[in-house]
Structures are given as C-alpha cells and as structure tokens.
Amino acid sequence: MTTRATERRLIGIIRRASTRGPGxxxxxxxxxxxxxxxxxxxxxxxxxxLVEDVHFRRRYATAADLGWKALAVNLSDIASMGGRxxxxxxxxxxxxxxxVEEAEAFYAGMLELAGAHDVAVVGGDTSAxxxxxxxxxxxxxxxxxxxxxxxxATPGDVVAVTGALGRAAAGLAVLERGTAxxxxxxxxxxxxxxxxxxxxxxxxxxxxxxxxxGVTAMIDLSDGLATDLGHISEESRVGSRIDxxxxxxxxxxxxxxxxxxxxxxxxxxGGGEDYELLVTCTPGAFARLADGLAAATGxxxxxxxxxxxxxxxxxxxxxxxxxxxxAPGFEHFVTGRA
Amino acid sequence: MTTRATERRLIGIIRRASTRGPGxxxxxxxxxxxxxxxxxxxxxxxxxxLVEDVHFRRRYATAADLGWKALAVNLSDIASMGGRxxxxxxxxxxxxxxxVEEAEAFYAGMLELAGAHDVAVVGGDTSAxxxxxxxxxxxxxxxxxxxxxxxxATPGDVVAVTGALGRAAAGLAVLERGTAxxxxxxxxxxxxxxxxxxxxxxxxxxxxxxxxxGVTAMIDLSDGLATDLGHISEESRVGSRIDxxxxxxxxxxxxxxxxxxxxxxxxxxGGGEDYELLVTCTPGAFARLADGLAAATGxxxxxxxxxxxxxxxxxxxxxxxxxxxxAPGFEHFVTGRA
Numbered sequence: 001m002t003t004r005a006t007e008r009r010l011i012g013i014i015r016r017a018s019t020r021g022p023g024x025x026x027x028x029x030x031x032x033x034x035x036x037x038x039x040x041x042x043x044x045x046x047x048x049x050l051v052e053d054v055h056f057r058r059r060y061a062t063a064a065d066l067g068w069k070a071l072a073v074n075l076s077d078i079a080s081m082g083g084r085x086x087x088x089x090x091x092x093x094x095x096x097x098x099x100v101e102e103a104e105a106f107y108a109g110m111l112e113l114a115g116a117h118d119v120a121v122v123g124g125d126t127s128a129x130x131x132x133x134x135x136x137x138x139x140x141x142x143x144x145x146x147x148x149x150x151x152x153a154t155p156g157d158v159v160a161v162t163g164a165l166g167r168a169a170a171g172l173a174v175l176e177r178g179t180a181x182x183x184x185x186x187x188x189x190x191x192x193x194x195x196x197x198x199x200x201x202x203x204x205x206x207x208x209x210x211x212x213x214g215v216t217a218m219i220d221l222s223d224g225l226a227t228d229l230g231h232i233s234e235e236s237r238v239g240s241r242i243d244x245x246x247x248x249x250x251x252x253x254x255x256x257x258x259x260x261x262x263x264x265x266x267x268x269x270g271g272g273e274d275y276e277l278l279v280t281c282t283p284g285a286f287a288r289l290a291d292g293l294a295a296a297t298g299x300x301x302x303x304x305x306x307x308x309x310x311x312x313x314x315x316x317x318x319x320x321x322x323x324x325x326x327a328p329g330f331e332h333f334v335t336g337r338a
Numbered sequence: 339m340t341t342r343a344t345e346r347r348l349i350g351i352i353r354r355a356s357t358r359g360p361g362x363x364x365x366x367x368x369x370x371x372x373x374x375x376x377x378x379x380x381x382x383x384x385x386x387x388l389v390e391d392v393h394f395r396r397r398y399a400t401a402a403d404l405g406w407k408a409l410a411v412n413l414s415d416i417a418s419m420g421g422r423x424x425x426x427x428x429x430x431x432x433x434x435x436x437x438v439e440e441a442e443a444f445y446a447g448m449l450e451l452a453g454a455h456d457v458a459v460v461g462g463d464t465s466a467x468x469x470x471x472x473x474x475x476x477x478x479x480x481x482x483x484x485x486x487x488x489x490x491a492t493p494g495d496v497v498a499v500t501g502a503l504g505r506a507a508a509g510l511a512v513l514e515r516g517t518a519x520x521x522x523x524x525x526x527x528x529x530x531x532x533x534x535x536x537x538x539x540x541x542x543x544x545x546x547x548x549x550x551x552g553v554t555a556m557i558d559l560s561d562g563l564a565t566d567l568g569h570i571s572e573e574s575r576v577g578s579r580i581d582x583x584x585x586x587x588x589x590x591x592x593x594x595x596x597x598x599x600x601x602x603x604x605x606x607x608g609g610g611e612d613y614e615l616l617v618t619c620t621p622g623a624f625a626r627l628a629d630g631l632a633a634a635t636g637x638x639x640x641x642x643x644x645x646x647x648x649x650x651x652x653x654x655x656x657x658x659x660x661x662x663x664x665a666p667g668f669e670h671f672v673t674g675r676a
Contacts, residue, residue: 029488031557035381036380044372046371048463051465051467054431076369078369078370089384091386127393129389129392134431140478219369235368
C-alpha cells in the first residue's frame, strides 16, 4: 500500500534525509542553515532547476534517478571550477498523488551521490506542483586556491576533454525509444542509460586538474561540446579549432548509433549531459596533465583541438580536414523573434 | 510589440541584471559564483521555491511583483536569524509565450528589493516550463555573531510579534475577489494588496533584535502565527499561551474583514505571509526591546503571550479568557492517509 505525501510528511522525510557534516552548525529545521567555511576559503555557489518533461521524463527516470541527477548536475558545476562540494539546499515540488515511497526514493537517490562526495543536505523547501515534478538544487562548496574559470583560455592553448562523449545522448535515445537496440549487449545498453539517468560528475578530476598547474580554463559539458565550447570562446574572447576525428566518441554510443541509424558524432558534439570536463591548457602541459590525470583518477584526457584568436570563431574540421558545420545543443525556449 | 523570451535572451537579461558587489569575485557567467565571506563569519543559506497557482497567481501578480516576492520570502528567513543578506541565486522557468518585457520586469522587481538590502544577484538558471512560472531563489548571507534560532525558547519567555498581523491575508482576499470592498478607502485597499504582493521583510528589525540581547528565539511569520508558533514550540520542546485579545491585528485588515464578512482574527492567526517576526525574549528584556526597536526602526513589538512548559502544548485564549481552538495555516499538499 502506498501513502500520499503531505507537505508535513515530506518535511519529515527531508529532515531524516538531511545529513550533518563538518561545518554544519545548523542544518534543516530552522529558517536558514548556518555553515562554517574553511578559514580563508572562498565560497562557490551554483543552482540548477530541473522541470519534468523539460529536463527529464518520469516515464523512465525513477524518483531515485531524479534525486541523483539533480545533485549531479550541480556537482559538475563545482567540478568545473576545481572546487570541493560541501552543502546542498534542495527544493522539491511534487504533483498530487506522489507517494511517501517516491519522495523517500528521491532523497535516497540524492543521498547516495551526496555521500560519495561528502556533501551534506542542509536546507530545503517543499511544495505542491500543479503539474509534474520540479526540483531545484543549490550546491555550495569551497573554491580551489585558484578557481579555474571559463574566461581565461588564450590562443595556442590545447583544447581537451575528459572521458568519452555521446554516452548520455545514446542512453537518452534508447530511453526515449523504449526498447533496446538490436545487436547491442544488454549490459552495454544499461551503461549508456545510466550515463543519462545517473551521470557521474568529474569532481575528483576537476580538483586534480585545478591543482596540477597548466590548466587555463575549464567548463563542464552539460549542454554539449558545441554549446559549451562556445561559452569558453565567448567568455575568453577567443576562437577555437576542433578536429572532429580526435573526439573520444564512446564505443557503446557508436554501437547504439549504428543500431538506431543515428550519428554518433552529432551525439558527441550536440547531445549534452555527458558531464565530462572541457579543459584548455598550455601546450607544454598537456602530456603531463593527461598522464597525471590517468594515474590519479583513471580518467583519460584527450586533446581535440586548440584555442585560436577571436577573429577565427569556433571552427570544426572532419577527419579528412574539411571544415564542417556543427549544430549546438538543445535550446529550451522557442526561437525568439527579433 | 512584444518579443518572446528565448533562453539565450533570458540569460542575457540575467547577466545585465546581475549586480556585482562586495565579496563577489566571480558573478553570473561561469559555472559557479565565487564569493568572499567576511573574515570569521558564518554563512547563512536558505532556499524557497514559488510555483504559479500554488504560491501566486499571475492574474493579479505582475512579473515585477513575483520577482520582488521571490526574494522577499528569502530575505525574511535571513531576517529571522538576525543575519545580513548578501548574495542571491535565481532560477526561473517560464511557460511558452512569456515576453522579454515580462522577464525583464521580473528581474527589475527583484533588483528593486535587492538594491534596498545590498544583495547582489550572483548566479542563476533559466528553463522552459510546461505550465506556469516557477521561481527558486537561494539567498546567502552572513550570520550575526550569535544567530537566533527557533529551538532556544524557554518557559517563562515573553512571546512577541513585530508590526501588525492579517494584512497579507486581507490583501489576498481582495485580490482573489477581484473587486475592492465597499466602504474601505482605495489607498487602504492598495496598502493591504501591496502587503500580499510586495512584502517588506524585517531585515533591519531582525538584525537589531539579534544584537540587542535578551531575544531567545525568532522565526518569521510565513505560514501564519499558529503554524510558526508551532515550529518554535516543537523545535524548542516547549508549550505556549497566547492571548488573542493582545494580537496586533492590522486596522485595515479589520475594515476589509468587516466589509467582506470575514474574521480578521483568523487572518491574523492563520493567514500567513505577513513576514513579521515572531520573537521570544526573557521577561525582563521585553520593555527594553520594544522601546529600542521602535526607536531604531520605527517598528513596534507587541507582547502576545508567554512560553509554557512542553506538557501544556500551544494554547490560545480569547479576549474573555476562554480557551479557544485556532486552525493552523495553509497546507500545500492534500491530506495524507495513515
């Protein structure tokens, strides 16, 4: 038997879910959390709003998946500055009919990931929603001694990316389709589905890269390579040249794309939600960074191009060296009129 | 001519709206804000989610009202700890058809209040919404040398409240009705409507009270006296005795209630959203606090009862001294089943 979640019950669930940790003077249960930052540390703050049927579908994302992902996307923002995530504030609005079991699963999914990163849930809000689940997470953290920004890439820098691309888009394609693609091993299909539903933000990698020296700019790949590289280019007032042949397109994503008749390169450049780190570094530092990152975290770093002067814009070449157009990722709003 | 708000345009509006201020090392435009807290200060953090047709109606709340109120409710949380508000992160999801003008008005309304409290908007997120406006604001601040909590009231303390009660509920009643009540001056009607649409959080009052000494617990009246006094009682593990005859029921609220055949006392105890401060203090401190607060801020402090031992529960007496039941405020979720 399931039980409807009243607001009082939801608050009770949050309070049981809230974790106390270092630096938490007052957690959930008062008007504000009271937190103690490390002495001399700068504070990092980021917020992300996830709305049902815009950012996720309950048809295939469980409440636990949603809790995990709502925190993951924020962890990824802290990762891209090289920071240390510490405290989360979680606002949740549920439609009528949501059960206590679902609400508990939401927080359990979030706490599973929070625990892995020593993040304490210290505040929150709950509400009814007239339609669909709405989740907002604000994540606070401590900055690295020198935060790595988007705005500090310079011409000549190497452009590199952690891990593999296109996994989340492949997972999303399978989930939207509803049936597994023929000829791809079930375990492989589960892996890309998990990449979409439960992304693993590169927090350790971001910290290592920020501390290693030689990294000039960093951003996480939430909207897709084309869009996020555009952010670095715009904020740093530079251009860039990317060799599509060098992109570390995920092997399973290629298999799934073949099976579905999709283009894995389009998933890798425009799919978004891989939550890998897009990094620029001085040319002399790249080999050291790639070797060191692999040794420290097991994650590879792949060079995919270079930063160019602003006048060149952002350019992509295919494996044959021809310049090609690459579409940016998803735009949430309808196209505006001038 | 109006122009539809694309996500890119909304981000542009946020970036123009974002204010840089003391302690803002990196504002909107990177993955995280980078913020510098005062040396040795504790951090306050609070978050509130406002959902259309749960917390507000666009029928009578303009986009500018909504921007103001989304920040105001968070300012009130910082006020109730006696803290200093500093930085806001603002997530906004708009339904299709929202114009650039409306989005700009939203941020303008928020910035009007932010400016009055030296709050900088340092981060945000934007999204589409499949239905209605959704706003989440997280507000960060600096704690007073000793934060005033909900959990530290003790039996014998005086219970007191700032300002007047029932104004926001009177305003809401007029707004929901759609026409002004007969026999109430138009300016008075506008005043209670503004109390609902553009509440003025008691930030200076909270800071003054926290610094004055003698205040034992504090909470802001967001859900109504009955509910919020319940929070203090629960968190402090105490009971309380309230004399309804001593409640500072707002004079205009009484006029509006008379005109509409409503009960002004029910508005004052259960209406919520007055964003006054509910304060407990040592008996010997009350007169000094009331005089000092009036002198420092122009806001009166009215004693309405006392804290009792836990075993007594929360009790209300009417003007004739009879014990009466008082209904708590609004519950967002449908009633749960056991």
